[in-house]
Structures are given as structure tokens and as C-alpha cells.
Amino acid sequence: MRITALSGGIGGxxxxxGLLPLLGPGDQVSVIGNTADDIELFGLTICPDLDTLMYxxxxxxxxxxxWGRAEETWHAKAELAAYGAHPQWFGLGDxxxxxxxxxxxxxxxxFSLSDVTAAxxxxxxxxxxxxxxSDDRVETHVVVASDDGSRRAIHFQEYWVxxxxxxxxxxxxxVGAAEAAPAPGVLAAxxxxxxxxxxxxxxxxxxxxxxxxxxxxxxxxxTPAPVVGISPIIAGAAVSGMADQLLAGLDIEGTAAGVALxxxxxxxxxxxxxxxxxxxxxxxxxxxxxxGIRAQAVPLLMSxxxxxxxxxxxxxxxxGRVPA
Ligand code: FO1
Numbered sequence: 001m002r003i004t005a006l007s008g009g010i011g012g013x014x015x016x017x018g019l020l021p022l023l024g025p026g027d028q029v030s031v032i033g034n035t036a037d038d039i040e041l042f043g044l045t046i047c048p049d050l051d052t053l054m055y056x057x058x059x060x061x062x063x064x065x066x067w068g069r070a071e072e073t074w075h076a077k078a079e080l081a082a083y084g085a086h087p088q089w090f091g092l093g094d095x096x097x098x099x100x101x102x103x104x105x106x107x108x109x110x111f112s113l114s115d116v117t118a119a120x121x122x123x124x125x126x127x128x129x130x131x132x133x134s135d136d137r138v139e140t141h142v143v144v145a146s147d148d149g150s151r152r153a154i155h156f157q158e159y160w161v162x163x164x165x166x167x168x169x170x171x172x173x174x175v176g177a178a179e180a181a182p183a184p185g186v187l188a189a190x191x192x193x194x195x196x197x198x199x200x201x202x203x204x205x206x207x208x209x210x211x212x213x214x215x216x217x218x219x220x221x222x223t224p225a226p227v228v229g230i231s232p233i234i235a236g237a238a239v240s241g242m243a244d245q246l247l248a249g250l251d252i253e254g255t256a257a258g259v260a261l262x263x264x265x266x267x268x269x270x271x272x273x274x275x276x277x278x279x280x281x282x283x284x285x286x287x288x289x290x291x292g293i294r295a296q297a298v299p300l301l302m303s304x305x306x307x308x309x310x311x312x313x314x315x316x317x318x319x320g321r322v323p324a
Contacts, residue, residue, distance in 0.1 A: 001323055004030045004193040004225075006133075007048040008206020009037070010066035011232060011240065011302070013056035018308020020127050022316065023323045029128040032191040032216070034201070036133075036140040036174055036209035039157045041090060042080065044100040045107055048119055048157070049206065051099055052130060058124025061076065066240075069095035089162040114183045131189065133210045136180040140205050142246075144169035150173035152267055156205055165212070165242035169249025177212035182219075190219035195321045198229030198272075200239065200300065203259045204246040211271070218269040226319040227266060228274035230311060234300055235280045257284035257295075263291030274318040276300060276311065285299035294318065 001023070004113050006169035007017060016031060023029070034049040048067060055061035055069060062070045072093035099120060106116045112135040121130055129314040135227070144167040151170055159165060190196060201207050211217045220227055233256050238244045247254040252262045264270015274294045277284050282297035289295065298314040301307060316322055 001027045001191075001194045001321060002030070002192060003027065003195045003197060004032065004189040005036075005197040005199055006032045006199035006201070006210045007049070007199050007206055008034045009052035010056075011047075012199035012201040012206065013053045013061070014066075014302050014308055015181075015230065015311060016053070016128065017056055018302070018310075019197075019312035019315075020310055021305075022312055027323050030131060030185070030193075031085060031128045032131050032133050032186050032189065032210055033117075034206045034209050035132060036138045036177070036205065036212075037156055038137075038139065039090070039155060041087070041092065042085065042105045044097075045093075046092075046100050047103065047113070047132070051096070051131065053130055054117075054121060054124045054126050057126030057128060057130075060124060063186045066147075068093050072096065087158075087162070090157060091161075098187070110196070114185070129185070129189075131186050132183045133186065134180040134213050135183045135217065136176060138174060138176040138180045138209065138213065140209055141173045141175055142169055142249075143169065143173060147172060160242060165245045169245055172208075172246060172250060174209050174212045177209065177318075178214065180213050182213055185305055186213075186217045187215055189227075190216070190223050193223055193225040194226045195316070195319050196220055196223055196227040197315060197319075198227070198263070200230045200232035200302070202232060202238075202241055202246065203252070203262060204241045204243065204250060207263075217271060221269070223265060226273045226321065227271055228261065228315050228319045229263060229272055230315060231278065231281070231300060231319050232261060233259055234278040239301070255284065256281040257287050260284075260288055260293050260295065261291060265294040274315075276314055276318060 141153040142159040260275040278300040
């Protein structure tokens with residue numbers, strides 16, 4: 001079975017880590033990773049979601065943070081701060097830096113982000129084909145209100161890491177998306193899939209940014225594969241991260257059903273066939289059925305690997321596709 005998943009960082013990576021043990025030798029997984037979180041710092045190109053997927057599935061992730069490397073040290077960060085280098089709010093660990101150095105070196109040599117990602121994955125062997133959503137530069141900027149009432153756009157990482165998503169969101173702009181092309185293999189991974197999954201990633205800055213790349217949403221709408229998503233919202237709150245604030249800022253209903261309806265039923269021109277909601281959101285199942293989305297209420301708290309596998313199992317069952 002060929003499974004293709006769209007994914008951001010921590011939530012999507014942990015879900016996929018639960019999916020892989022359910023699969024057999026005849027199954028293969030392609031992951032289309034969000035690159036709109038990417039940021040250039042100290043001359044280095046950093047791809048947080050691709051790295052979180054690669055480290056989580058490759059066994060190098062720091063489990064407590066959910067991002068960056070295990071057994072990390074922060075000497076380079078301290079040295080940069082000692083020089084007064086900015087920004088100092090983004091944590092670049094010593095082990096993690098090697099990934100950014102290799103990536104930047106290869107990009108400067110003319111390799112595409114897809115080539116770089118494949119090269120880095122030969123070390124980490126994540127067990128999936130990890131595809132950037134695009135090889136072109138796409139960057140999420142969040143429009144926030146300034147103290148003097150004016151609006152300003154800041155990089156998503158500044159909004160999230162420096163401001164802890166504590167300022168009201170007026171808009172989210174995915175800079176460069178309209179001019180970007182899907183990376184090689186992305187559209188085929190969707191058209192040729194036996195199953196397309198939307199893990200519980202952030203619907204605005206992870207899944208939404210992937211869908212903003214021209215051609216990708218259409219490929220999901222037209223794939224013969226069933227499309228099944230997992231709600232990142234439980235009882236009206238994001239399990240982690242800042243989805244609540246972003247959904248509110250964009251006037252999208254911040255509930256399990258609200259996110260599903262934002263994606264839309266495929267029968268109504270959207271991208272979803274099925275949607276898993278947490279048991280506490282069981283009332284949403286009927287509401288979604290009336291809108292053409294087949295929903296099911298199962299436990300969605302991804303507290304550990306078995307919980308993630310149970311969620312993945314429920315998604316496979318809901319899709320009607322069981323592994324070989
Ligand atoms: N998240 C933080 O909250 N603080 C950080 O200092 C930080 C550094 C960082 C470095 C590399 C990397 O790959 C991810 C990093 N993240 C950090 C997480 C990152 O902001 C998020 O994982 C994604 O951008 C959102 O999913």
C-alpha cells in the first residue's frame with residue numbers, strides 16, 4: 001500500500017512514528033513536509049518541520065522538546081550570544097547545527113532542497129520518503145498588531161518562539177506560495193497513493209501552507225485514494241502549539257468539526273473524505289456526516305507510541321484501507 005501524508009513538525013511526526021510499526025514490507029510512506037517555517041539565521045538555512053520529521057522518525061529527536069537533537073549542547077549558541085549576535089531567541093543546538101551547515105553547503109553548491117533532504121535522510125533513514133512541499137522559498141509571516149496600533153508582518157518563528165504566540169493574529173501570509181512549484185514527486189505521491197493522510201498538524205501554518213502551494217490541493221481533491229485526517233483540536237483546544245490563536249485570528253471555528261469543515265468535504269469541493277475526532281467531540285460526528293465527511297470519535301491524545309499507533313490504526317480502518 002502506498003500512503004502519502006502531509007505533515008508539519010511535532011504532532012505530525014509523532015503520529016507517523018505510530019503509523020510505521022503497523023505497516024508491512026509491501027507498504028511505503030511518502031511524507032510531504034511543510035517548509036514555510038524555514039528561516040535563515042547566521043547565514044544558515046533551517047528547516048524545522050523537515051528536521052523534526054527526520055529526527056523523530058530517524059531516532060535523533062529530543063523527546064522532551066519535540067524538536068532538535070537528543071543529547072544536545074548549546075555552546076555555539078552561547079558563543080554567538082557572547083558576540084552579541086542576534087537573534088538570541090532561537091535555540092540552535094551544537095548537534096543540530098551540523099544539519100544546517102550541510103544543508104546550506106549543499107544549497108549553495110546548487111543542489112535543490114529535495115536533493116538536500118534526500119542526502120540528509122541517508123544518514124537518518126526515517127523509513128519514509130521525505131519530500132519538501134516545494135524547492136522554492138515559501139515563508140509564513142504572521143500579521144500582528146503593534147503597540148501603536150499599526151499592523152506588522154513578522155516571521156512565523158518570531159511569532160511563535162520569541163512572542164510565544166501571545167500577540168493577537170490579524171492575518172497569516174504565506175509569502176512566495178503563489179509562485180512556488182510542488183517539489184519533484186509531490187503531485188505523483190498524491191495521485192498514485194492508495195491512501196492520503198492528514199496527521200494532527202497545525203491546520204494553518206503546517207497543513208494550510210502545504211495546501212497553499214499551487215497544484216497540491218487539487219491533487220488531493222482528485223486523487224482516487226481516500227483522504228483521511230486527524231483533528232489537531234480536542235474539546236476546542238489545540239493539543240499543543242498555537243493552532244487556537246491562529247484559527248481565531250483567521251475566524252476559523254476552533255473545533256474538531258470547524259477544522260474539518262475548513263478543509264471541506266471532497267464531495268463539496270474540499271479535500272476530506274474522513275476525519276477522526278477525539279471521544280469528547282463525538283457530537284461532531286453527526287454534524288460532519290451531514291456535511292459529507294465520514295467522522296469517527298476515538299481517543300486522540302497522543303501520549304505515547306501505543307496511543308499514536310492506535311490513532312493510526314483508527315485512521316486506516318476509517319479509510320477502509322488496511323495494511324498488506
Ligand atoms: N521552538 C521553540 O519553541 N524554541 C526554540 O528555540 C526552537 C528552536 C528550534 C531550532 C531548530 C528547529 O528545527 C526547531 C526549533 N524550534 C524551536 C521548534 C520550531 O519553532 C517548531 O518546531 C516549528 O517551526 C513549528 O512546528
